């Protein structure tokens with residue numbers, strides 16, 4: 001039986017294991033539901049399939065599951081997509097000396113190495129069909145046979161698998177065995193994309209700082225932070241980490257504006273000569289659905305009012321500056337502000353103008 005925990009109301013009744021907060025950063029409702037689900041199923045021995053987009057934290061979740069499983073053996077991670085298809089079988093199951101050309105010595109496979117612990121098969125959808133058959137047999141009989149080996153060897157491991165693929169679709173296309181899918185997915189956990197818990201970005205960045213060796217801290221203007229929180233982040237937390245590392249190198253020991261944050265978001269630096277590029281708008285647009293606030297609140301359950309108001313403020317100031325062709329005095333009149341007040345707001349929001 002498969003349960004899709006993060007959408008289940010069952011999880012709400014269970015407390016979160018506090019150890020999880022240290023390894024899986026994030027307090028957004030979708031992350032709390034994920035942590036509740038992990039707290040419930042980690043101590044059991046059943047196989048779990050972890051779904052989610054690339055870089056979202058599937059391996060972090062697998063590590064957390066092992067940590068909280070109480071299993072005393074090791075956690076053995078295997079990236080099935082990174083091992084050549086013809087080698088995967090002997091990597092997982094081991095081989096006896098002389099079982100094939102190049103097998104000059106006996107080799108204990110990764111499944112045996114996970115004895116008493118957890119085997120984490122990342123990218124399980126990349127496993128070739130003949131290895132899927134052997135894996136199914138190992139799960140059903142709790143034994144394995146080394147390549148070229150004789151008697152079955154008893155094994156005791158807990159299987160966690162991860163994929164960013166749609167395995168149901170792979171089953172339909174005969175790329176993945178349906179019986180194996182049933183076996184590995186007694187429970188299913190969904191790790192959300194970073195844009196689904198963007199409110200966790202400040203906390204995740206702080207954690208990255210604590211773990212970084214650079215020593216310098218990353219300071220961001222509220223506008224730069226709002227910009228980060230409005231991005232799609234297709235590479236998810238891994239992409240955010242890259243942003244963090246680049247920003248630390250490029251803008252060491254200073255507060256990063258929205259325009260600078262944009263620079264650190266791209267892997268390639270632009271050294272183009274000539275006139276400096278015009279400052280890009282710090283935040284391009286109001287959030288989608290801003291005209292339907294009730295619908296938005298009902299859909300999301302909550303919104304970050306401070307961030308939203310800041311984005312409105314940025315947009316209004318930018319419009320006034322555009323209309324006044326960058327003349328701050330004129331823009332301040334339009335906004336019924338003192339010139340100095342407008343300048344100080346612009347500085348706080350990381351906005352720039354030639355007419356200062």
Ligand SMILES: Nc1ncnc2c1ncn2[C@@H]1O[C@H](COP(=O)(O)OP(=O)(O)OP(=O)(O)O)[C@@H](O)[C@H]1O
Pocket residue numbers: 023024025026052053054055056057058059060061122164204207237238241
């Ligand atoms: N919630 C989180 N808190 C802190 N760090 C995180 C979190 N999620 C992911 N990370 C970090 O992001 C990076 C990518 O995470 P991870 O390798 O677990 O992603 P993945 O989903 O397994 O990626 P892939 O699909 O490429 O295998 C790692 O550096 C990890 O430490």
